[in-house]
Amino acid sequence: MTIRAGQPEDAHVRPKEKPAQPPLELTTVSYSYGSRKVLDDVSFSIDSGQFTVLLGLNGAGKTTLFSLISHLFSPQTGNIRIFGHDIRRKAGSALRQLGIVFQARTLDLDLTVQQNLSYHASLHGIGTGAARDRIRELLASIDMEDRLHDKARSLSGGQMRRVEIVRALLHRPSLLLLDEATVGLDIKSRAAILADIRRLVEQEGTSVLWATHLIDEVNQADHVVVLNAGKVVADGAVADVIRQTGSTTLHQAFSRLTGIVDIRGGGVRP
Numbered sequence: 699m700t701i702r703a704g705q706p707e708d709a710h711v712r713p714k715e716k717p718a719q720p721p722l723e724l725t726t727v728s729y730s731y732g733s734r735k736v737l738d739d740v741s742f743s744i745d746s747g748q749f750t751v752l753l754g755l756n757g758a759g760k761t762t763l764f765s766l767i768s769h770l771f772s773p774q775t776g777n778i779r780i781f782g783h784d785i786r787r788k789a790g791s792a793l794r795q796l797g798i799v800f801q802a803r804t805l806d807l808d809l810t811v812q813q814n815l816s817y818h819a820s821l822h823g824i825g826t827g828a829a830r831d832r833i834r835e836l837l838a839s840i841d842m843e844d845r846l847h848d849k850a851r852s853l854s855g856g857q858m859r860r861v862e863i864v865r866a867l868l869h870r871p872s873l874l875l876l877d878e879a880t881v882g883l884d885i886k887s888r889a890a891i892l893a894d895i896r897r898l899v900e901q902e903g904t905s906v907l908w909a910t911h912l913i914d915e916v917n918q919a920d921h922v923v924v925l926n927a928g929k930v931v932a933d934g935a936v937a938d939v940i941r942q943t944g945s946t947t948l949h950q951a952f953s954r955l956t957g958i959v960d961i962r963g964g965g966v967r968p
């Protein structure tokens with residue numbers, strides 16, 4: 699899969715905003731399900747064109763955070779800004795610049811790949827002709843043009859995930875959020891998807907927030923935010939996080955930050 703940079707072909711596509719404001723800024727965000735607080739005073743921001751890994755164990759609060767950023771529900775305290783637009787007061791302006799791939803599969807299995815993608819394009823106000831061209835361009839870049847008319851249920855898990863990534867890119871978002879995008883995929887598909895998203899950051903300057911529990915998905919050059927039991931326990935360049943925790947590897951730093959002891963391979967066991 700190679701997601702190519704592309705120039706807008708027509709007027710519906712907005713050029714990327716020159717970000718005077720950070721792509722994403724969270725300030726003292728808290729959220730509770732009933733009386734159970736699952737996000738506690740979360741603050742961090744990501745810079746333009748940065749690949750940021752939101753690293754946390756299962757249950758750390760990553761998906762809840764994504765639900766708040768994508769305005770599925772609102773934080774009980776704190777603020778979220780996307781390119782300076784407050785997600786509550788300027789939801790339209792904020793969400794227009796956001797592409798999101800949720801952890802749960804969200805394709806309609808009874809629709810074809812084209813129908814799934816066209817529907818989403820129309821939600822973003824992309825005209826029929828422009829949508830058709832963009833869909834073909836993106837599907838060609840992942841060698842899936844020939845699956846255009848296939849029902850989503852006939853795709854493999856990795857192919858479904860790629861179509862979901864294509865769907866998130868249709869409107870050329872400046873900020874892309876991916877929640878455990880490689881979960882359930884084999885090692886080859888995982889590596890390919892991660893590499894393609896990294897290429898996107900380089901080619902298009904898209905800012906990415908990549909949520910995972912897998913340390914082997916982190917590169918030395920990444921910005922990393924470690925979320926543990928709803929709190930940010932580290933935030934910075936990988937080398938800084940390692941140094942600040944008095945560690946020699948990110949595995950060791952993560953282990954110290956989260957209080958876990960058993961680390962195997964690229965994954966972490968509580």
Ligand SMILES: Nc1ncnc2c1ncn2[C@@H]1O[C@H](COP(=O)(O)OP(=O)(O)OP(=O)(O)O)[C@@H](O)[C@H]1O
Binds near residue numbers: 736761763801
């Ligand atoms: N709808 C809900 N109602 C009540 N509690 C919830 C709900 N959704 C999530 N939680 C709880 O909130 C906490 C954070 O869950 P969340 O799914 O945000 O974490 P996560 O880091 O995404 O985990 P995972 O990697 O397992 O998906 C967990 O303790 C979870 O049980």
